[in-house]
Amino acid sequence: MNVKSLIAERIELAIYSVTGQHSSADIQLSTKSEHGDYQANGIMRIAKALKIKPRELAEQVIAQTEYGDIVESLVVAGPGFINIELKNSFFSELLEKGNLIKKREKTKTVVIDYSSPNLAKEMHVGHLRSTIIGDAIARILDCLGYNVIRQNHVGDWGTQFGMLIENMEHENFSSENLADLETFYRSSKKKFDEDPEFAQQARARVVSLQSGDQLTRNQWLRFINISLSHCREIYERLGVSLSDEDLAPESSYNALLPTVIEALNKRGLLEESEGAQCVFLEEFTSSEGDRQPLIVRKSDGGYLYATTDLAAILHRENLGADRIIYITDARQKLHFKQVFAVAKQAGFAKKIEQMNHFSTGAMLASNGRPFKTREGGTIRLSDLLNEAEQRALNLLKSKGSELTETEQNDLAKAIGIGAVKYADLSKNRNSDYIFDWDNMLALNGNTAPYMQYAYARIQSIFRQAEVQPDSLSGKINPVAQSERALCKELIRFQEVLDQVAAEGFPHYLCVYLYNLSSLFSKFYEELTILDADKEKQASRLLICERTGSVLKLGLSLLGITVLERM
RNA sequence: GCACCUGUAGCUCAGUUGGAUUAGAGCACCGGUCUACGAAACCGGGGGCCGUAGGUUCGAAUCCUACCAGGUGCGCCA
16 A cells, blocks of 8 residues: 555645645655654645645645544644654554555556667676666566566677678587687677678678578577577576566567658658668757757668667557556667657557656776776676675675575575675666675675565564464554554555656665665664563564565565575 | 766765755764674764855755766667
């Protein structure tokens, strides 16, 4: 249940009955405990528009609000805030019932495009952000009851593949001895850049590939399959929910491309410029009259990624999308802005209500420079993940774990991978972020291990008490400040998920889970659970259970596994 | 040249769309709390001209303008 929306509804109804207008009450979480649990900030804005005194309006709104079941008190404060204190019984009952997440009834279809690696080479660190952030958003939308269609728009078409297939012939490579894709890509690229004759043959390959030459196509398929199996392995290790069914490769849009051009032409959007077919839109014209083109067909007749992306929007429309989301590097911002605008103009997205490009910043090394190997090359994702697991294992050993060797290895995987993912997810996706092993593996602060620890501690309580957490039931009565604070945070879960779903910022969920873990630690330090009297013990065990469930579900939505002990 | 993004504590980051005399976390630094429901934790302390300068209003880290610094993109790569 979204508590914030519930409160907003009540207060907005009262605002309507006082003013006759529908206005946002602007409900926010109170920043200070003296100001209650939530606060309504909208009164001052409304009063200003109506030219009445804010405090008087606030009084009238309070008098009209129906709140007996959820709110303890509504108080006018400062220049016209309404401070809202929730009834303990309200959140106790909510928590006793336990179902904190309410799925949508009228479902919407959301098509989400993420990861989308280039199959010409192995996945590298540059693919991490889109993959992880996209997966979290997809899972959250899923959990909220949206009909989610994942699209992995892998790059499997174009010059690079001509180059690779040609080189497979030259080097006499078969799929069996192509284990190291990255090296093969580099040597092919080198040859392509240095040997004009080879480059020519490579381009000819592209033509025969795209015209359906059987031999070339077979080679291409073999190559794609090797590359895909690398991806599957990475997704498996990362715990990413993408499967083969979500593949929507560039090549699959090939047949649609002439249709796209034709449709643009029919709409009168096409214009030839310097031999290329372009779309010029008003909104991409500067004040000096410089026009920014979206090139959809090259002068040699070839199509570009803009054409493919337009075709992909047509495809999404056919999938019944109400909303489409793309998660890519921020460098593609202008590109998607243009593609969305052209798609709208061309009538490719008549039924799509929302088109979101959620862009991500870059991953940087601790010196603030791009994150590369010492030689200046890209870092393979598999190497990065190996290092994460190794570092987590070292950490476990240094803590003198009592667990067996195999248990430690399993833990190291969960901790290492979780730390890498969480480090990425917990930052605002817009900004570049500095990749730092020590920060992400720290056992304190806004890190995955800190939350995994909080969860493990909760499970330990249940083991100590010899109870099955899922069998717990009864009354919750938060008497102490620290348990009330924890309960109040627990009922915010849906509110936070709704916000991530709307805005595409998983770090809101991270901040929330961190805050929750931290409130749990305070609660745990301050109050006895097992030694408390029967009633308090039952209540507190149930609070522990709800905290554990929210942590487990919350982390799993981020694609991070919890640990029973660590 | 034009456009977009970023600038918050020594470091890494939040700041819920303009909210409350005192801008928050973690690391690092200083100090405190275990004969133990997991100290991998908790509590306290110092540390800030929110890049700079104006403006908008009851109220600005948040909005507007100019400037400074860093990054990125902009006609036939994706």
